[in-house]
Amino acid sequence: MDWASELGAWGAVSVAEEERGAHSGDVSGHAASLPQVVVWPRDGAGVAGILAWANERGVAVTPWGAGTSVEGNPIPVAGGILLSLARMDRILEVSLEGKYGVVEAGVKYRELNRALAGTGLHFAVEVGGDATVGGMIGNNAAGPKAVKYGATKEHVLGLEVVLADGRRMRTGSKAWKQSCGYNLTQLMVGSEGTLGVIIEATVRLTAVPEFVEVLVAEFGSVEEAVGCVGRMRGLDAGALEFLDGSFMGFLGEAERDTLFCEFHREGDGEAAERICLGGGAVSVRRGTEAADRERLWGARLRAYTAAGEAHAGSKLLTTDTAVPLGTFGAMVGYLREELVNRGLVGYLLGHVGDGNLHVILPYKDRAEWEKVKEFSRAAVGRSLELGGTASGEHGVGMGKREHLEAEHGREAVEVMRMIKRGMDPKGILNPGKVLPG
Template sequence: MMTPDAVSALAALLGPRFSQNRAERNQHGLSETWFAAAPPDAVVWPETTAEVAAIMQICAAHRLPVVAYGAGSSLEGHTLAVAGGISLDTSRMNRVIEVQAADMQAVVQPGVTREALNSELRATGLFFPVDPGANASLGGMAATRASGTTTVRYGSMRANVLALEVVLADGRVIRTGSRAAKSSAGYDLTALMLGSEGTLGIITELTLRLHGQPEAVSAAVCAFESLQAAVETVMATIQLGIGMARIEFVDADVVRAFNLYAGSQMPEKPHLLVEFHGSPAAVAEEARRFGEVVAEMGGADFNWATTAEARGRLWKMRHAAYPACLASRPGSIGLVTDICVPISRLSEAVEQTRDDIAAEGLSGPILGHVGDGNFHAVLLLQKDNADELARAKRVAARMAKLALALGGTVTGEHGIGIGKRGYMEAEHGQGWQVMGAIKAALDPLGILNPGKVVPDRTQP
């Protein structure tokens, strides 16, 4: 619980931007998926790095846990205040500080969302490509090392964050990285912070790599008779080096959900959703080559989205897959899990997962950013049905075990949070303890997002 002295200090610093209102606390204690609510004791809305540093100094003095909060779109319980304390909401740190068009870079505060940044960049001929689906905050995307539909061409946040400003647990402010294209100057602290999920520091500024808006864009969908044929088409496409900007997979259950939710009229079969970026000639050539692979695998003719509006509708539908799946079983909640495997093992992993979901008697649509071997299962559960939850957890655990057996990882983009923390030792071995040692060195009081990512330890 917060002490009166901590309340007084935070209220004096922030005024009305410090709140213990029950509704605000409850809002910040919810998850997008199946996790139980865990509201903080208070919510704060800083606007500057200096305020974040002052907040951390107060919280360190009172040993008060701090959970950074962006858009709240994470799926593994990352922002739940499982140890109480404060939720540090970055939504008011939402300025695009500078666009350096000549260097193809932008400097932003962490509360800027990816859609807001791209709106700001529209007139520059540049864009920020990482697209996890949700309109997530860029600070949250960095903290979870996010990726998404365009990763197969442009890379994840790891490839697109050049530098960070970070407030540490004791209030110190550090800068990591630089605007240079490369560096060999010591430890890569930027990479350390990416994916740390707010357990090592609070990101207060990001320097991002931008990309040129493609001269030509072409998108299409095509259906397959079987899941295996669709997935093997993805494998063949990647192995042939065909330059895809996006290559997404949805199974027949997801298509059925799309049709009910969005009024689309797609055949209820597995589909690939693809997009090509480049010059008109390059786009036409890559589309031709991909069409040859599809024909060899028995896929149907392409349904092309030939205008920007049609492409927008296509990807809006794809990004709405989660609510569409939930709507397909009214009143359900989701246990959403992801794994990532080498592309050569993708078909095997998807087939085994589908069979396992069926064997457990669950509804579990499968979809994913399969161009980089990453796919998701949306396990649909009745609320308060302990038996279904137990079966879903068994499926998720076996998916994680399968990913490791195939040389992959227990999460390609969701991150760890609460939901995948139990798999960390199996994936990293003693490396997980090393992560705990790094955490202890940077956050000796254990106040930054406790209960997440690293092993439990005795508080000093």
């Protein structure tokens, strides 16, 4: 196939090994897969042209934002066209009065926030990777600030989507409130490019907090830490994070289950300190100055990187269960035991404020992969028993498809399949993801 002459009208095209390789895997250990071609459309017409062409021929199309996913979400497992949104990176409109921004899908959220600096508004979702807004919407990403601001889904007012056959669909509006017809915006959020390609988004902009205080509290047990989080429910918490004692030790800190908290209202840090000291904390530190906050947050910030660097040559599997708030301690206890029982190394950290827990598990080869994968399955099983989910913020991708029916039941998965068939009858959009095979 002469891809350049077939697709060149709609964007830059490359079949170079290097470009295909650079778009064959995300930041997870999921098996990479080369696309046949990488295309970078520059506008909606380009995306529409590519999809119409591919749909007619039954060629797979996998959308790509920044490749920072961790469940293999943008890996082109069926080859075909890798559709990169990276060059659709214009901020189209910012309305400070309307508190919304309109961006092309390839705009990175940090870039959007740089453009908003000094306005008093920001896009309030923060994730670890240098992700695009489109990718964050596709995966319904979240991160530490979700405890206050909600996941990405709560920041999307409207979308422009190119459907499988190249038709362009608008959803939502620029109003903050809308109750008018089926919520196609939320159907697209978290659909991981399997129902359409998001090319433009209208996102909510949120007031930047004028006051920020960081609190770090060390505990003798996870139950004490979780109990304190439960008692903080009236406070204006911008983040409520948990690092496991052994992980803290590994990071060179005191080997204690630790809460990393951020508060946005004066007095709440003090109130939280009282709660922590009354709830068993052995030490509490607080800071409001930028330098102090950064120092206090240090261990939390370097946790992921440190785990990776300590296992150079290994890949990492990261679990992503989220359980009902009151059961976080039980989940941590179960996973610690399972790590011991299975003789595995695993680093626990989580967004305790919303019940979302990650275990970072290094593995070197197929045999080790099987072991960490079995651990991950057990974690999901326990999460579902507790009323939780297989994936709190990473999406389904390749990694969680096998759990979809256990989590949602047969009827819900049948409805999902019906929607997928209706919106992508030829199955060209990001095949091999979300729905089980």
